[in-house]
Amino acid sequence: MFTNSIRRKIMGIALALIVLMALTSVLSLVMVRRVGDRFDELTAVHVPAYGSLARAHIRSLERALALRRLVIETLAPTLDATNFEETKKTFLAKGLEVEREVAAARASMAALIGEGGSFEDQKAFVRLDSRLEALMTGPRRFLNEEIARLLAAIEAKDQRAVADGLVRVDHLRDEVNAQFEAIRAEMLVLLRADGRATLETQQHVMWVAAVVTLLAAALGVVFSTLVSDGVTGPVRRLLEGARAVEAGRLDHEVAVTTHDEIGHLTHAFNQMVEQLRQKARILDTFGHYVDPRVVQGLIDRSALGADGQRRVMTVLFCDVAGFTGTSERMTPQGLVKILNSYFSTMSAPIRENDGVIDKYIGDAIMAYWGPPFHADGDQTQLACVAAAAMLERLESLRASFPELLGMRSAPISFDIRIGVATGEALVGSIGSEHMMNYTVVGDTVNFASRLEGACKHYGVRALVCERTARAADAVVETREIDLVALAGQEKPERIFEIMGRKGALSAEQSALRTRFAEGLVAYRAGDWDAARSAFTAGLCAAPADGPSHLFLRRLEQMSAAAPADAWDGAWRLDEK
Structure with missing residues (x-):
């Protein structure tokens, strides 16, 4: 990774973070879907199965009530045939509804068993289904047979047979109701247990999603830190090298630790420093022969042109x-x-x-x-x-x-x-x-x-x-x-x-300058005596003054051979 270009490093960081985010999202989606499936199972199967079983129990009780009304109407002094028939229809309808609700409950449990849940749930539903089947083929079948004989006694108006049959029916009905109640209770316990398991699964999913997200974030931060250190470290060393060169320390060389653009830049920087060192050596060497500013200007080719x-x-x-x-x-x-x-x-x-x-x-x-x-x-x-x-x-x-x-x-x-x-x-x-x-x-x-x-x-x-x-x-x-x-x-x-x-x-030098200036004025005006007097006065202040002695000698020459009328006081010196 650290040998790639900066562009690839940045793209690698981005792709790694995207992959981590995608994995986190996929994992969260899978776990959330599992929770959703559990909720679907509860709402689409568990609750309907329990509801069907509860309605079957209620219809069974309503059927028993309708049977009781039939017996009461039979024992009445006058029999209302219309009410009797309506009550009988209700009795028969409730019996059919019990059959349908039980069938619906068993179908839901069969679907749960077929879809394949946990092993404990499958065992519980198989046990409940077996108990329902035993209830319907055992006590309830016997109840239906006794009810059929009771109805026959009612139609024959055999009151003694009706009384005996009613006792047997009540006994069997209590047994059927007790089994229905036991099956419902066990079904309710199972439903609550599955509900709690679903909530626990949901909380587990939330914790797992949070942990995975934090782990992905931590991995992203660690990965980004490693890569950024791999980028900023060489940049920091390069900056320190640049500051060293700025301070005039040309012995500083930056280590090339990467093979990306910064590594190439560092290599170029080291080459530049080496050229500066060579340039400094040239300046130092030729500065003993030629002024360093001239050497610098000639090297730069910008300050001094040809x-x-x-x-x-x-x-x-x-x-x-x-x-x-x-x-x-x-x-x-x-x-x-x-x-x-x-x-x-x-x-x-x-x-x-x-x-x-x-x-x-x-x-x-x-x-x-x-x-x-x-x-x-x-x-x-x-x-x-x-x-x-x-x-x-x-x-x-x-x-x-x-x-x-x-x-x-x-x-x-x-x-x-x-x-x-x-x-x-x-x-x-x-x-x-x-x-x-x-x-x-x-x-x-x-x-x-x-x-x-x-x-x-x-x-x-x-x-x-x-x-x-x-x-x-x-x-x-x-x-x-x-x-x-x-x-x-x-x-x-x-x-x-x-x-x-x-x-x-000094005072002597000031006096010499004053007297010599006076002598020059007189000399250029052609007043030889005044000039001689001024130059002589200057020698009194500085006896070894060369110009004063020179002009005194000139005055001797001038006195012997006066200059031309157009003379302006200038002297021509031919010797070099």
């Missing part, structure tokens, strides 16, 4: 400054430790701020923010906060190198440069038919790379484009550095330095 799309993206480049010469003097094992520590430390802020690390290029990191992973309003702030956090972790990274290399001190020249740019870029799976890479390409990417390279020229660690600086003004502190056309650019753009998180500047 066709490229132009979207506004924010791109970050981070590179190590002054490390090439030092790395050439290090052992490969030491270099790997330093690079792994560097990548781990600098990648963490990017991941913490929801960035997508696109690739590691030598000792450089390329990351991006934007659709479909970020909204346009969030990407620049996340990127700039990540850049600020990377700058904050630089000193702790440097401090870890001696312990990492097993040295008391590690004379390693190590610094970083960061470039961040926001703009339109091409996003998608790019590559050959054999190998693809989901990445970002375009002028924005090149601009971010140029900004990272320009950090060396300006002596700063983090440069961003104007669009990025304006959009991230709520989370980081910036200062405008220059209006410059980087290598590969025709139109100059304003570039800014990330100085720290919003509201975290």
Whole structure:
């Protein structure tokens, strides 16, 4: 049963209940019919037989009364012939009625004996029939003979013979009546016994019908419970498995205990979980090489399509400054430790701020923010906060190198440069038919790379484009550095330095930003003296400020060779 389909199980339950109901109904009908037959037997045979016997007894008494009247009329002084004849006819008619009623009673008893009831009933009716036959052929025949002689004496008007005959008739009549009364009493006892037996049978039938109905109901409930448990049990286990998967537990496998639709569904569920496990393994494995969101999107094929799309993206480049010469003097094992520590430390802020690390290029990191992973309003702030956090972790990274290399001190020249740019870029799976890479390409990417390279020229660690600086003004502190056309650019753009998180500047940094901004205004207006004075004041707040030293050197050049009249304050930087 439990290997069948759910449809067959349900049909089996229904058919089993129908069969149980049918058996109960048939059994009840059979037993009720037996009771009905007993009632029919009582009403159609027992009661009529007793009634016929009772009427025969009554007619016998009426016949005796009619005979008495005949005798009385004979002894009267004057004989009324008409009344005498009427009384004689009544007497004769009652005798015939006695014969008919006795015959009817015996016929009913013969029918009961012939139909076959219980053995005791058959014996009782055979005994009653024999007694009736003995009564009719014995005492009653003698009574009839005496009555015939009495009637002859009456017609002969022999009063002495009439008196003697009447004594003999009374004696025989009493005997006949006594036997009739005994037979009737025994018949009544038998009738009452059969009535009680019929009522008991009826009660028995009712109890049996109730017990059978309850038994059928119990069997139906037990059978339905077994089948329903066979259906709901696997469903419950399947539901628990689904909840486990929903909770992220992919090690849960549901046992297949049936071969119905639920069993097939359970097998399919286990296969689905196995595919999810494989998918999770893929995500876990390739998540170390490619950002898990990219892997997930490529697996789903719905979030990331193969066709490229132009979207506004924010791109970050981070590179190590002054490390090439030092790395050439290090052992490969030491270099790997330093690079792994560097990548781990600098990648963490990017991941913490929801960035997508696109690739590691030598000792450089390329990351991006934007659709479909970020909204346009969030990407620049996340990127700039990540850049600020990377700058904050630089000193702790440097401090870890001696312990990492097993040295008391590690004379390693190590610094970083960061470039961040926001703009339109091409996003998608790019590559050959054999190998693809989901990445970002375009002028924005090149601009971010140029900004990272320009950090060396300006002596700063983090440069961003104007669009990025304006959009991230709520989370980081910036200062405008220059209006410059980087290598590969025709139109100059304003570039800014990330100085720290919003509201975290020191007094010296605030003073430097103010003096440097004043110097830029004077510089672009061609007021070299005012510009020189402002940049020098900035160096008083921050003596090592690279942009201030750079602009002071430019001012020396400007003083020697003034720019053209159409000069707009922009600078062209051809080196990458």
